[in-house]
Amino acid sequence: MKLPRLVGHRGAAAHAPENTLAGIRAARDFGLDWVEFDSQLTGDGVPVLMHDDTLQRTTGDPRKIAEVPAAEVIQLDAGSWFDGRFSLERVPTLEAAATLLEELDLRVNVEIKPSPGLARETGIATVSLLKRLWSPTRPLPLFSCFQAEALEEARRLWPEAPRGYLMRSLAADWRETATRLECVSIHLWHPGIRPDQAKSIKAAGYQLAAYTVNEPARAARLLEIGLDCLISDDPPALAPICGESAAA
Ligand code: G3P
Ligand code: MG
Numbered sequence: 317m318k319l320p321r322l323v324g325h326r327g328a329a330a331h332a333p334e335n336t337l338a339g340i341r342a343a344r345d346f347g348l349d350w351v352e353f354d355s356q357l358t359g360d361g362v363p364v365l366m367h368d369d370t371l372q373r374t375t376g377d378p379r380k381i382a383e384v385p386a387a388e389v390i391q392l393d394a395g396s397w398f399d400g401r402f403s404l405e406r407v408p409t410l411e412a413a414a415t416l417l418e419e420l421d422l423r424v425n426v427e428i429k430p431s432p433g434l435a436r437e438t439g440i441a442t443v444s445l446l447k448r449l450w451s452p453t454r455p456l457p458l459f460s461c462f463q464a465e466a467l468e469e470a471r472r473l474w475p476e477a478p479r480g481y482l483m484r485s486l487a488a489d490w491r492e493t494a495t496r497l498e499c500v501s502i503h504l505w506h507p508g509i510r511p512d513q514a515k516s517i518k519a520a521g522y523q524l525a526a527y528t529v530n531e532p533a534r535a536a537r538l539l540e541i542g543l544d545c546l547i548s549d550d551p552p553a554l555a556p557i558c559g560e561s562a563a564a
Contacts, residue, residue, distance in 0.1 A: 317458060317478040317500055319523045319545035321558035323425055324351040326367065329549035330530065333398035334374065335365035336405040337416055344420045346551045351422060352460075352527075354429035355410050355442040362386035363410035363442045369431045373397070375407065382431040410445055418451060425525075425547070427482065428461040428470070439466030440473065447474045460503050467497045480525065486513050491520060501525055503547070506534065511541040518542050532557050 327339020328346055335353050343351045356366040359382055371377040371384065375392035390409060395402025408416075410426075417424050426446065430438035439461065446457055459470045460480035467479050480501035481494045485508040494502060502517050506526035517524050525545035529535050535546050535557045548554050 317456070319458075319501060319525055320348075320350050320423075321539075321545060322348060322350075322551055322554055323525070323545060323547045324348045324551050325528050325547045325549045326353055327351055328551055331550070331552075333395045333402050333405055335367055335408070336394050336402070337408050337412065338395065338402055338405050340413060340416050340420070340422065343551065344422055346555070348551055349423055350425065351417075352425040352427060352547050353413065354427045355438070356381055356429045356431060357434060357438050357441055358386040358389045359383050360385045361437065361441055362389075363438070363445055364389055365408050365410065365413055367429060371407075380431065382434065410442060411449065414446060414449055418454060423455055423457075425458045425460055425480065428459060428463075428466040430461075430463060430466060435461070435463040435465040436469055439463075439469035442466075443470045443473045443477070447477070458501070460501075464493055464497060467499070471497055480523075484508070486517075490517075494520075494522060501545075503527060506538060506546075509538065509541070509543070514542040529554065 324343030326334035328342040332339040332342035353365050354367045355363045370380050374394050389407050392407050394407045395405030428439050428442050456477040458478045460482045461467050462482045478500045480503045481499045482503040484505045501523040503525040506529050523544045526538050526543050527547040529546040529548050530550045535554045
């Protein structure tokens with residue numbers, strides 16, 4: 317598995333509502349080959365695309381996602397908060413997103429995004445669902461997570477699907493954890509990445525991704541210090557730097 321230079325964050329979050337089917341389509345329309353999105357469980361254990369552990373910000377419903385059944389979550393308008401043009405967007409199930417990825421021939425970094433205390437459950441549900449419906453001819457999804465327990469479940473359930481260890485800043489024990497989880501990549505919050513850290517990670521044989529990079533000058537600097545992959549809300553802004561298509 318080789319990461320691309322540019323991955324659309326939560327779809328293409330500066331251009332379409334995050335974690336929606338419209339966002340995934342927008343990434344494809346920009347010419348990207350990869351998107352990242354967040355998989356979180358509803359109250360009855362169905363993986364859907366949602367970043368926050370409450371539904372408030374992107375749907376206006378004040379409840380916690382872990383307290384609402386899927387039948388209700390998938391009815392919620394996940395587009396109007398972003399722009400009235402997207403009022404028909406609903407919270408997509410992971411299954412619907414996977415179907416769209418196949419239709420668009422798009423690769424994916426699925427971030428396992430547990431509500432508090434649900435790391436293993438979210439890892440198990442997300443990975444099992446995708447394993448069950450993934451076409452054998454398609455390149456495998458890359459699973460990433462801030463919580464090692466979820467990646468442990470990913471490794472146990474679908475060892476062939478690559479894993480990325482996601483951290484805000486590089487943890488002291490990153491090598492041990494990444495080795496134990498058999499990760500292929502390290503994903504870090506971009507403002508904290510130091511050139512010496514990038515060098516050590518690369519020297520240890522991992523691919524290195526940074527989130528969320530939206531400024532061209534910062535993107536250029538990150539590529540200069542050895543980053544392989546930039547996860548961006550604004551792919552067209554970075555496409556000239558990354559040398560990848562992001563046609564409007
Ligand atoms: O996967 C990279 C990035 O999405 C991690 O942070 O909070 O945007 O999901 P967040
Ligand atoms: Mg994410």
